[in-house]
Amino acid sequence: MHDDLLTFVADDDVWLAPVGGGRAWRFTADQAAVSHPRFSSDGTHIAWTSAREGGPEVFAADLEGAESERLTHWGNAMTGVRGWTEDGNVLAVTAAGHGSRTRLWAYAVPLDGGQAKALPYGRVSEAAVSGPKVATVSAVWREPSQWKRYRGGTAAKIWVDATGDGEFTRLFADNPAQHWSAMWVGERLAFLADTDGDGNLYSCLPDGSDLRQHTTHRGFYARHAASDGSRVVYSVGGELWMLESLAAEPYKLDITLGGPRPARAKRPAPSKVGSFAPDRTGRASVVEIRGTAHWLTHRDGPAGVLRAEPGVRVRLPRPSTTPAGPSGCRTPPARTRWRSAHPAVRFARWPPVSSAGCSTWPPRRTASTPRSPLTTGGSWRWTSTSGMSASWTAPLTATCSS
Template sequence: MSGYYRSPTICQNTIVFVCEDDLWTVPVEGGVARRLTSNLGAAGSPRLSPDGEHLAFAGREEGPSEVYIMPALGGEAKRLTYQGSNVSIVGWNTDGKHILYSSGAGLAFDPWIWKLSSEGGEPQRLPYGPANHIDFSDTGGVIIGRLTREPARWKRYRGGTAGQLWIDTDGDGQFQPLAPVDSNFTTPMWIGERIYFISDHEGVGNIYSCLPSGEDVQRHTHQDTYYCRLAQTDGRRIVYHAGADLFVYDLEKDTENQVNVEFRSPRIQRQRKFVNASAYLQEFDPAPDGHALAVTVRGKPFTMANWEGAVLQHGERDGARYRFTQWLNDGKRLVTISDAAGEEAL
């Protein structure tokens, strides 16, 4: 079996990724994936600590996504933030003791970068202005990504809200725009003497790098169908997902390999489930003589008598959506709008 693997993070010989809204771990060389979480809410944006001992992630156990931390090998997760605003884990500080995340807490629009001790406590908003991503050089330089959202959702966009890179090479607070190519940038990573990022200026999103000056642009991955997405690094390798698969780019060897994941899951989310129909009721129509009712629930049409008999489903059971289901005047036939043929029709 295979799954849809996304939002990976890497440290040493371990990759953690998201699938079925839970966190899973697999060795870098591939193999059997092991589930780390089985939470009530969705988990996302995992980030392994620099020593590989801890795992920070965004969890939705109690409403909006908040910052959680757990042992990288699995175990109980601890909630660290209570800001009531969706978060995305960006990474860890260079000291390995603080989690960096983006959040719009207390703000009306774009998120800022926040720093939080892995032990908990009061989060600190960093003074870099609106940003989605941040990374640091070994000498104290800073690079931030503003509006660096997922370009795979808006391919080859070049408008006013395209992702931007800003760099402070000396760490003195003097930022300059970094635009080595005309593109929509995302996930900047400062590794050694180069800045790595995802760009789609050649058509499909791939990983590129340049010097802090913006010169010497180099391409490192060669995806030609699906965008490189949600790249993350441990300083030696970059992990990302393209389509439903995981890939690792080795900086030293200049090689790119797919991670062969052996995914063993009970597929709970694909199993049949029974929901409260009244909570998903979209519309209803009484029969002309009042003996029955036509209802649309979760895009499916049903009819049922007032007091007796079973509830009957009409139309295709799967793969089609229906709306505006109505009785005809004879009380025996129904008319509805369906997209079963590929386009909506009566």
């Protein structure tokens, strides 16, 4: 936040909105994964993390400018903006140049595109600076809301240098809960923690004393908390909430996203071919299109649907090697198999016994094959890998040229 403006992320873009609520507008239009937008202390710039050009990198833009500028080229999936330093540089973290994604380090990234400077905080996933005071969160590779109520050894922990001498002290060492989103609000340190089983907002003095709980949300974790030094804004269940001060009650912001929302707009599904395989004659292919299987002749004739069922994805269709039919016969091969997302299911086509102008392909019998020959035209039969017969069949007519 800054003055009467609030920045947040929605529909893969950075947005701006009045702090008092109302209609929001897009600050970016990249339609790429973005996170952690932060105002500079003077309110003239916004920095954020964006994957617009591939992996996450640090971007920044003048609030009144026309274009954003990429500030880093780290090429690391853990890169993220965390705020601003006292001298106007972007404060970001990354594991670039290190052997593990948990070896995160904080950097001051200048707006002029110069060399980023490593900060002497050690391995951290967050850092908040206010004058000489520095608060950091231990290096974690996931947001705590993604592993709720975790109490293991890699739980996020808060460390504080209250005097600026470079010596950090861990707060709440006897509390195994997760502590993250540390920020300075006046003379107090505010943060999120799941001590009571859900992520909520707390605050304390720099030495960890006078602990207070400010929110009591249930069901959803409070996330992405940020402060301008006096107010705190955060999200819960996809909604924005605010505290005017640490002595005030939280309330939900009434913000409306303005303009088109392409990420949720209806659009026709493309007929994209996922995989295909021709039969041994080269006259037809079995094709996967958006999770369904089809038999397509290469020159003319109708397309046959082999498998198209909601909730079941078909992939990697392959015709088995079978004896060749008579010249000009466009009947599918004796067996066509493909993989399915349906548990323990495989599919096979059993051939017709006879058809005008075509010789009979001898059926191959397994435990699930019917003992009597199939009728003219054949059928598609599928069975479970456990050998239990399925009852569904779909007729398919053989077509031969004269």
